[in-house]
Amino acid sequence: MPLLPVPATAILPPSSALPPAPVAQLHDEAFDPSRLGAYHLDILLTEGHCRLTVREAARQKVVVLEDWTLAAASALPALAAGHELLGRAGWAGVRLAVGGGAFTLLPAPLFRPGDEAAYLGLHYTLGATEQALAYALPPGSPAHELVSIFGTEAAVAEWLQATHGPTARLLHHTSALVAGLLHQRGPAAPTRQLYLHLAGPELTLVVLGTQLEFCNVFAISTPEDAVYYTILVMQELGLNPDQDTVTIWGDLTSESAIFTLLRTYVRHLRFGSRPFGLQYSYRLNELAECRHFELFSLAFCD
Template sequence: MPASAALSTAPHAPAGATPLLRLRDETFDAHQLAAYNLYLTVGGGRVRMAAIEKARQSFVLLEDHALPPGGLPALAAAHDCLGRAGWHAVRLATTGGAFTLLPAALFRPGDEAAALRLHHALAPAEAAYARPHPALELVNVFAADAALADWLAATHGPAGQLLHHTSGLLAGLAHQRDAGGPRRLYLSLGHHELALVVLGSQLEYCNVFAFATAEDVLYYTVLVMQELGLNPDQDELTVWGELTHDSALFTLLRNYVRHVRFGPRPYDLFYSYRFNEVFDHRYFDLFSLHFI
């Protein structure tokens, strides 16, 4: 499948905008939102959204939009269902490196800003939030746009949950991984941002890096492998996100890491046949919001 096959335009786009991707199964009913969970990731000038039908555990909607002036609230106001209340659940994940993972036993509600202050100064428009990971016995503390959190609460009420995109990534990896498998490095590539995770019998490493070039991605990947005692000639690297089999970045990674493979979609879920237009290794962190 050529790289261009991952892009699709369709009628009924938000006013004044053409989606980067818009895939909907014929069974999706925008008048029965209570039958679906809505998952969103926001960052890098984009919002990606997916809807899963609860009864069938099947994804029936996948869209990728450039954020217009006014951000997500402006996009939602022009969208046929994004800004409407009534979804069974809404999970909105923000991207960026302003997060930290703390042992659950050491975290106290109200300490969010203090925990972030060690490596991130909150901007005037930001606030600190926390999301527990019971399965990993961790709490993800992160910074997000306070206006975005206010929009989520005002639009979707108690159904809306705000979290960091690494929460989705970690939940997906925990679900996907064989508990008895070897230590392994996982890479999730976004728009000028990559997340690297090392997972063995427990989580050993998780960090987000900004990058400008393919060489930056290679540098951070090899650096983490060296620091965590992984061997580029022996240990496997699993990759998800915004790259293709014929990209310069993938070729560069394979020149320095012998065993590189693209990861699959999250297991134990179903996907509309329309999603066949998209490579399986794309949108893993978005789909994995289902496991939170």
Template sequence: MPAPAAASSVLIPASPLLRIRDDAFDTGNLDAYNLYLTTGSNRLRLAVVDSERRKFVALEEYELPTAALPAMAEQHDFLGRRGWNEVRLAVTGRAFTLLPAPLFRPGDEEAALRLHHVLPATETARHFVHPNLELVNIYAADTSLTDWLSDTYGNSGRVLHHTSALLAGVAHQRPAGSPRRLYLNLGHGELTLIVLGQYLEYCNVFAFTTAEDVLYYTILVMQELGLNPDQDEVAVWGELLHDSAIFSLLRTYLRQVRLGPRPPAVQYSYRLDDVFEHRYFDLLSLHFV
């Protein structure tokens, strides 16, 4: 009779939820590529971009808890290897806050988070400066995850919060002088709402379980910020389909809602043509942070 598995062992998924790779992607030449990762809500998503051609050549998704990422990387054919041009990992979650850049002082991260999130011993407070928005994103990250990223990728690795990627992606695609607008991104059980005009007016993450939850938070934010559900445009990205209950409900109450496009000014392998353009926006937007 085989011995029972150790309590600390993790179950690595036998197959990905999504695995797309361009034939031109050369895993023997990793210094030509950037690796982008998002982790949280029991999902690991990764994308690879040819840094010189600015072309996405790989996209993968796994059902995987964050704690299992290091073990997953050991078994993956390229995920745990050194030599990438850049590696950016975005963590999801509600433990973040945004401050105007002039009000931020390095070393104050934990105090800024303490207003709504007390760091446990397993987490560390980090920050990221958004130069174009004159904002600083302060967020909590799992210490073992940040240590693994540093040990695995060295100076090429960087940890961010997924709202930083979203803000960068939204700001990158907005033409100058665009009117203030509401942007939604749906993850697995997490809804991120952003209102951006000449400057950032709102950014928050809510937990949700039903389509009615998504509608409630959307209408609440629009009312609080004076946006009109009949007139103001709303762009939606993330984990939903054109005929999903969430999108159907949003279309019932919002006249100008639409599914958002992929980030512009980069190329995409033809193999990504079968993936809906509104999916993976925050992952792909890591290219702009």
């Protein structure tokens, strides 16, 4: 199984030290912040952003979506201290996914709890403020025999535990993406397909068939980088850019340079939709369907 780790050079430094600022704050009028126990809080930390949703447990309806600029993941506790939702306890459930390429996938039979740093150390050198954690991929799925080993800022893990307790889950963003893709395609095993997700300077590529065949995060700085990695993975795994469908999600539009260039090399390129099985507030209608797939997909993570 060609599950390739990302070198440490793929981890980009924060682009700015500016204080957090809201990019989007979409709240449905039906959301009742006095009843946090009726909602799930899902958080996604990616390069330069903290994005969150509030999802009503009874109807599985996303009633809040916020997007904040964030200089670094370690700044999350400071953002939460002044935020009306992040720093409050009492949710029905809390899931937090971290971005970046500091991760690898390990066959479950080989995993031994307590050795996370050693496994990750084969591909990535943890910084003085980072720690290694593990998350088992969705059970009963083509990825269920894999464990995700990933690195994150210790301050993030400590804040999550202190604020939201031991039941709050911390995982890598690729685990949320894979969970969402498995949910989206259903129980039947379709033809092998390549899926792309773009979040700022990070391009995540996943190939799913009867099993999870490939999952990796690449650092990109130009549209040419995105095309290079996409075609490289297709060639390495025997996919044909002229015949095989490629589905893409993330921070782009049909007019963006990356999509325009990809379309000249991949004949059957299409945008993905929001995860099925969830409801979405009308407040989210102004957002493109292909955006926030990883964030919404946290709903399918244990």
